[in-house]
Amino acid sequence: MNQEEKQAFIFATILTLANRLQIVGDKLDKNITLKQWLLIAIILKNGSPAPTLGEVAGIFGCSRQNIKKLAMILEKQGFVALKRDEQDARVVRVQLTSKCHAYFKGREDLENELMQDLFHHFDEKLTDGLFYGIQQLADNLGRIEENYRARES
Numbered sequence: 684m685n686q687e688e689k690q691a692f693i694f695a696t697i698l699t700l701a702n703r704l705q706i707v708g709d710k711l712d713k714n715i716t717l718k719q720w721l722l723i724a725i726i727l728k729n730g731s732p733a734p735t736l737g738e739v740a741g742i743f744g745c746s747r748q749n750i751k752k753l754a755m756i757l758e759k760q761g762f763v764a765l766k767r768d769e770q771d772a773r774v775v776r777v778q779l780t781s782k783c784h785a786y787f788k789g790r791e792d793l794e795n796e797l798m799q800d801l802f803h804h805f806d807e808k809l810t811d812g813l814f815y816g817i818q819q820l821a822d823n824l825g826r827i828e829e830n831y832r833a834r835e836s
Contacts, residue, residue, distance in 0.1 A: 704717065711797060712790060714760070714786075715762075719753055719757055722750065722757065723763070723783060723787070725742050726779055729742075733777055735768070735775060739754075750777075751775075754777050763777050763779055763780060763783060765777060766778055
């Protein structure tokens, strides 16, 4: 395969892997979808103060409205709380609940097993190469998104 064919393969494989990961992730837990898990992970990694719907949407890579829909489902399940910001009532923050922390503590082994299975036969060199390659793809995609925004305005 030449360089162009390899790049086309990588592009197509990323798209299909994303779909397959979502299917596997959705089967992991009947109560939480993979997208809901990602939303919770983003909130957890953003610490205090709790991130806004807009901040989560920016990290997630989708609209604020889609994040709000996901968050409202999680709120009904008791995993998150949607709270108005104390300084600006127009801003809605997404906080994890104690139920959420306890629930995910109880499924740590399941998540660890999935990660071990997913990265089976990965040594440090392969992991590092994939990490830096994906990081570069993300940087390039960010640049492309900026170019599109500039053209649209």
